[in-house]
Amino acid sequence: MGAALIYGLQRPDRTPAPEELITTDRRQPADGLRDLPGSYDAIPRLGPPLPGDLGGGILDAQQRGQPIAAPSLAPPTMDPAEQQRLAELEAARVSDLFFQTRPGTPASNGFQLPPAAPGGGMAATPETDPRQAFLTGPIDRRTVAPDRVQPPASPYLLQAGSVIPAALITGIRSDLPGQISAQVTQNVYDSP
Secondary structure, three states: OHHHHHHHHOOOOOOOOOOOOOOOOOOOOOHHHHOOOOOHHHOOOOOOOOOOOOHHHHHHHHHOOOOOOOOOOOOOOOOHHHHHHHHHHHHHHHOOOOOOOOOOOOOOOOOOOOOOOOOOOOOOOOOOOHHHHHHHOOOOOOOOOOOOOOOOOOOOOOOOOOOOOEEEOOOOOOOOOOOOOEEEOOOOOOOO
16 A cells, blocks of 8 residues: 555656647748848938828928929818808807897887798788797786696506605615616506
């Protein structure tokens, strides 16, 4: 039994090292990496940033000593419809929110009739235009609505806002999304 214990506790250095099937010492670099310069000194020197996509061609011409004129950038032209739309947006943005009478002008009720329709059309009169009839009609000074809230026909009528007694089955964790389960604790009836 002692011999088996000694044999089981011996180090396994008697076994030869396994031979590697794939060597990782001599890997071939990728084609893109092989074409890169070996150091930062071999990188071509660039000039200041230039506008447009002609950087390489302009740099070659500068290194050869040829003068290069900077391209002139014309402001973009805008069609008249777009200019009018932008002008209307700006006018709406800076306009006053409320109407007011200015000093030195006669006070009015802030209402003016629209101009007559071109082509000899008939202008709207208060009898035919409901908006004009509303504005010129008598002022309703009532502050209390004539309709009153009536009690429900049955105490067992379920409506919007009815409270149904229930007990939570799951806890409410406001930091976690998900549904909440509850169980109704009293009988609930609904009448037709």
